[in-house]
Amino acid sequence: MRIDGRQPDELRPVKIITPYSKHAEGSVWIEVGDTKVLCTATLEERVPPFMKGQGKGWITAEYAMLPRATQTRNQRESVKGKLSGRTMEIQRLIGRALRSVVDLEKLGERTITLDCDVIQADGGTRTTSITGAFVAMTLAIHKLCKEKPLAVFPVRDFLASVSVGVVAGVPMLDLKYEEDSSAKVDMNVVMTGSGKFVELQGTGEEAPFSREELDRLLGLGELGVNRMIELQKEALGPVAELIGSDKARC
Amino acid sequence: MRIDGRQPDELRPVKIITPYSKHAEGSVWIEVGDTKVLCTATLEERVPPFMKGQGKGWITAEYAMLPRATQTRNQRESVKGKLSGRTMEIQRLIGRALRSVVDLEKLGERTITLDCDVIQADGGTRTTSITGAFVAMTLAIHKLCKEKPLAVFPVRDFLASVSVGVVAGVPMLDLKYEEDSSAKVDMNVVMTGSGKFVELQGTGEEAPFSREELDRLLGLGELGVNRMIELQKEALGPVAELIGSDKARC
Amino acid sequence: MRIDGRQPDELRPVKIITPYSKHAEGSVWIEVGDTKVLCTATLEERVPPFMKGQGKGWITAEYAMLPRATQTRNQRESVKGKLSGRTMEIQRLIGRALRSVVDLEKLGERTITLDCDVIQADGGTRTTSITGAFVAMTLAIHKLCKEKPLAVFPVRDFLASVSVGVVAGVPMLDLKYEEDSSAKVDMNVVMTGSGKFVELQGTGEEAPFSREELDRLLGLGELGVNRMIELQKEALGPVAELIGSDKARC
Amino acid sequence: MRIDGRQPDELRPVKIITPYSKHAEGSVWIEVGDTKVLCTATLEERVPPFMKGQGKGWITAEYAMLPRATQTRNQRESVKGKLSGRTMEIQRLIGRALRSVVDLEKLGERTITLDCDVIQADGGTRTTSITGAFVAMTLAIHKLCKEKPLAVFPVRDFLASVSVGVVAGVPMLDLKYEEDSSAKVDMNVVMTGSGKFVELQGTGEEAPFSREELDRLLGLGELGVNRMIELQKEALGPVAELIGSDKARC
Amino acid sequence: MRIDGRQPDELRPVKIITPYSKHAEGSVWIEVGDTKVLCTATLEERVPPFMKGQGKGWITAEYAMLPRATQTRNQRESVKGKLSGRTMEIQRLIGRALRSVVDLEKLGERTITLDCDVIQADGGTRTTSITGAFVAMTLAIHKLCKEKPLAVFPVRDFLASVSVGVVAGVPMLDLKYEEDSSAKVDMNVVMTGSGKFVELQGTGEEAPFSREELDRLLGLGELGVNRMIELQKEALGPVAELIGSDKARC
Amino acid sequence: MRIDGRQPDELRPVKIITPYSKHAEGSVWIEVGDTKVLCTATLEERVPPFMKGQGKGWITAEYAMLPRATQTRNQRESVKGKLSGRTMEIQRLIGRALRSVVDLEKLGERTITLDCDVIQADGGTRTTSITGAFVAMTLAIHKLCKEKPLAVFPVRDFLASVSVGVVAGVPMLDLKYEEDSSAKVDMNVVMTGSGKFVELQGTGEEAPFSREELDRLLGLGELGVNRMIELQKEALGPVAELIGSDKARC
DSSP states (O other): OOTTSOOTTOOOOEEEEOSOOSSSSEEEEEEETTEEEEEEEEEESOOOGGGTTSSOOEEEEEEEEOTTSSSSOOOOHHHHTSOOHHHHHHHHHHHHHHHTTBOHHHHOSOEEEEEEEEEEOSSOHHHHHHHHHHHHHHHHHHHHHHHSOOSSOSBOSOEEEEEEEEETTEEEESOOHHHHHHOSEEEEEEEETTSOEEEEEEEOSSSOBOHHHHHHHHHHHHHHHHHHHHHHHHHHGGGGGGTTSSOOOO | OOTTSOOTTOOOOEEEEOSOOSSOSEEEEEEETTEEEEEEEEEESOOOGGGTTSSOOEEEEEEEEOTTSSSSOOOOHHHHTSOOHHHHHHHHHHHHHHHTTBOHHHHOSOEEEEEEEEEEOSSOHHHHHHHHHHHHHHHHHHHHHHHSOOSSOSBOSOEEEEEEEEETTEEEESOOHHHHHHOSEEEEEEEETTSOEEEEEEEOSSSOBOHHHHHHHHHHHHHHHHHHHHHHHHHHGGGGGGTTSSOOOO | OOTTSOOTTOOOOEEEEOSOOSSOSEEEEEEETTEEEEEEEEEESOOOGGGTTSSOOEEEEEEEEOTTSSSSOOOOHHHHTSOOHHHHHHHHHHHHHHHTTBOHHHHOSOEEEEEEEEEEOSSOHHHHHHHHHHHHHHHHHHHHHHHSOOSSOSBOSOEEEEEEEEETTEEEESOOHHHHHHOSEEEEEEEETTSOEEEEEEEOSSSOBOHHHHHHHHHHHHHHHHHHHHHHHHHHGGGGGGTTSSOOOO | OOTTSOOTTOOOOEEEEOSOOSSOSEEEEEEETTEEEEEEEEEESOOOGGGTTSSOOEEEEEEEEOTTSSSSOOOOHHHHTSOOHHHHHHHHHHHHHHHTTBOHHHHOSOEEEEEEEEEEOSSOHHHHHHHHHHHHHHHHHHHHHHHSOOSSOSBOSOEEEEEEEEETTEEEESOOHHHHHHOSEEEEEEEETTSOEEEEEEEOSSSOBOHHHHHHHHHHHHHHHHHHHHHHHHHHGGGGGGTTSSOOOO | OOTTSOOTTOOOOEEEEOSOOSSOSEEEEEEETTEEEEEEEEEESOOOGGGTTSSOOEEEEEEEEOTTSSSSOOOOHHHHTSOOHHHHHHHHHHHHHHHTTBOHHHHOSOEEEEEEEEEEOSSOHHHHHHHHHHHHHHHHHHHHHHHSOOSSOSBOSOEEEEEEEEETTEEEESOOHHHHHHOSEEEEEEEETTSOEEEEEEEOSSSOBOHHHHHHHHHHHHHHHHHHHHHHHHHHGGGGGGTTSSOOOO | OOTTSOOTTOOOOEEEEOSOOSSOSEEEEEEETTEEEEEEEEEESOOOGGGTTSSOOEEEEEEEEOTTSSSSOOOOHHHHTSOOHHHHHHHHHHHHHHHTTBOHHHHOSOEEEEEEEEEEOSSOHHHHHHHHHHHHHHHHHHHHHHHSOOSSOSBOSOEEEEEEEEETTEEEESOOHHHHHHOSEEEEEEEETTSOEEEEEEEOSSSOBOHHHHHHHHHHHHHHHHHHHHHHHHHHGGGGGGTTSSOOOO
């Protein structure tokens, strides 16, 4: 039995509120247990310099935590004057993951920036950010599509993410903070709606893991991602049907 | 008639939710119209180096906006690598204002850091931050007081803030974004529960203002601050009674 | 009686030397008591990116202190690698104040940068900077006007600034360092030649102030600004007559 | 057949020269094909502040490329004034991987810093860095052990790393630059001498990968790591026998 | 004949005003032609960390130009967020030169910081800074000596500096801006009162120089330094006699 | 007799390997005793903004040390976030020296960047960098010349550099680290193949030096530079003949 009474293969309660923001082109307030993240998608009719003239769009992400999202206060990165390695690692991961399911040519020369701001943290902030950002991004593209019809809806597949890990010798799904802190193995799994891997980041700093443990973690990851995708579908409503289909009638 | 149908001397709807955060010693989610700010208070048993050994506490504040709190996306200050002049000006103002109503000697050698993070902006973010931060700070001090009894409750008076300005020739209270953008005169008023001024910052970059206009703005400011203090009292409940009283029975 | 023998409503001796610099388009060496500031105005035939193509000019200011302008040495901001909040606050104030009396459209697509460098500090450095910078700016515009005739002289009104404050319970004009350090209330007043307010920044961190105290401080501020404007007129000589007049015969 | 004539499961020629540096406690010059990395280990008799007083040591790594290690010149990070996200990600990975096979308590309150500087890059710089840094670290610990006998040799197992990926539909081992650029799936595998995983980082930004592809990549990774560990043994000579054994007679 | 009518071996008019500043322990306003530099010396009863516990003092210097000290405005280094290479080179030179004539052991564990701020620039700002800073430093040490008698006056010899160069084929002393800009060879000479070299920095970027040219430049440098030292003696008055003597009766 | 058995006027063994790098347009691995520097030349078909449209090329240099090039580890400048004054001074020197022997107009609107990275340091890293960078630069220009024939080979003369100094009262050539640390006078000499000076930087921080000592140091410098130029000729082979000649048949 886990610290909060869950089964090893059980997710925490998930809440996806959308739209949340008055200003953003797409926005999602996502809660996974006590982890709360606001994901906003900003669409701009331009691409960064290194992408210019290629007829392709760009998807990028930024990630941050409010200073008191955590048990003790973290100094702001704006005050430190630089991003930490952890922040950069996470936002590169989010951007890469989202790009893997979008047809950038069909998006056209536009940039979508996903801001994932952690309002409260209790484990799994990067995986929650990916799951929420996918919905915010899809909503922003849908808004674009309604205003400037696109030939094809450029989101090719669903995408969600969960954390898995080995805690006290037991492989578990969706670690909360106390579990994450004591996990020997920690893995983030990002998968598509069609069951393929987009990102796999496993680390056994505390204790190397065997092939067998890896296989069990991958199984839990697949299970969790599938459940997350169901919740994304509910949140997206009819927009969900556009994903991966030929229909671009937004 | 104003853009949202209010009278010149009318506040927007105000919502103060407390406590909001799982981790912070004091926390407030405050909404004034569409402006939403999360204020968390962190209490630490130490003071900054320049205060050491004086037997006094310290109150400080940090302020930030989420990148898409605004109509168009603002670059993160962590990415720019430095705080803007506007941010510094605002957080210095919040800190100074809060310190004016706290007896730092009675607080003891402790620091309270108020983080005011604007989740959504629609004018008046700095005044809303002050009004919310006062409540979050008071709650953190109350929590301290319950755990380590203090001889006297160190909050001496209430403190709240509103914006006022001259829009289309008419002095108005609590400007929302569109009003603020077109105001010729813009003033932030911070006052105490006993009707005294703590901070007064008026600027007439677009058009200098006369003594008479100033007097009318000060009147509106006093009106608005008084209403805000009533709402703070409701949010604080019985804790409100400790403010400025001799009773420190927390 | 004040520390240096002045009456509460008395300014320190003021000296305005102009031109001072060999290179700048306008320059003023201003002394108010022991406070000494060099103000230089640089005129450039371009505007910052955010102003381009609007047919309007821009006025901006930078402020700094030499490291040993003060009683103890201050670390250089170039060495720290960033501007302090205080510096940013002051230079934003100077720029805003100057812009309020210049018709930017009549200036044309040009930028005037006022550099206010405090050579020696003894209280009132920001107000002295504004008073001096106004003269340096006016001289630079006059020089421009002689070289490239302007239809109308774009300076609409005089502008000067003084500090006022409550020291030992007495409202006083033009605080020197020791007075400023012990003041309970501190206010900077920026006014025009026609007696209107451009900026009002009052702070009662040590002790909130009443409406009555505010009224007395405003009276002293008006008195001080008027005397400063007389001194500006003397320093400007015949150029003073162009300010606010229809005559642009430079 | 691959671009350089190798089989899909074939490593490039590997050269490990040690010791290389006159000054460092441990040093390795490692070449994998045209990729050349200098790894130096610095041993210091202190730990970072967050580790103090725990009786444990610390292993950390820094990674950089010379500006012209690559086909076109890269701007120095010292000139940019900050580390890129890529650099931080890589050096965090190297440090984490090395710590996983060292008993930090047996190391005592000491820090070993591994500097991995890429002299020339042709794909696989991070995996080459890990493989080389393991040897440099082991030599530095051996040197320590000879000077200040340790009860147990604190390196518990061998550790090496290789890259694998799917290029033109074929899973391949040890990608050189041209292969890496065109790979749809890219994975870095870090494993121990006993065949366990320490880090697994797979990314399918260009094309998500199936469970079957993952299994084949893991197989290639295991093969490559085993060969690398044989080469590490040769380079370490008799020191290799101390790893993971009870004998600490250095 | 030179641009300003001087002979090749003639200095510009020199003015040394001392004391200049109300706050600094030693201060000099020095003008060499139109070059004006304010040099202040700050004495502190502590040494930087790397000097602690050695019983020796430290002399260091900082150099800066006001933004409009030059013909066109230079961006502030505080705004750029870093010191330029030129600034660092100059302030390292000033500090090194001053330390060469001070007995740091006799100074005791104290730091003297020389701030050389260029108010107006017309060539030779670094050599003028050295010449002025020597006087400011000596005055600060004299002040110290009067307050806390030192066994021996720690300034061992005079020190001054001039620039020399080859302009239009003619070796010249003390180049002003226009000469400096067109010089093929440019050299800064720092010498002591006893005619020895402390620093020699010659550069022939535009045209390499022969041994013969070097010899003539060194002759002019010696001449100029000797004249500067006479002016330093005048400015120092009776304090000059303490330099290099056994008498420490300040 | 010197610490390593050399005569006062004897260089350490010198090794120049070229080409060294797979990617750079010109590259040199140079060893002077235990000092090892990798110099790479990058040729780009553009000039920095301040050079645009003048029909001239630009030569610039960057210098860095690997963290463990030295006896104790130096923190990376990329981690500190800025270049030290020493680094800036050195790279400005290298660039200036190289430009002095290149006809920038004949080079055309191109930039050559010399990266001098110290792999191992044992005194004389800046002089070794200049000597090596000259060869790398010449090779890059030769490569250019072969691909896009130039009317005249733009390298006008040879250029090399050595350090000299007074150690234990004896003027010596090519100081190694221990000598450099204890030298009272330290001088870097950069000269051309025709025996002229390009840069002369002498410092007597520990003890001022006389004209006679200077003369002896200059003699040693000339001797050392001449030997270095012979070694450059060997390394360059037939390319050496193009330097300073009318023949541009590359």
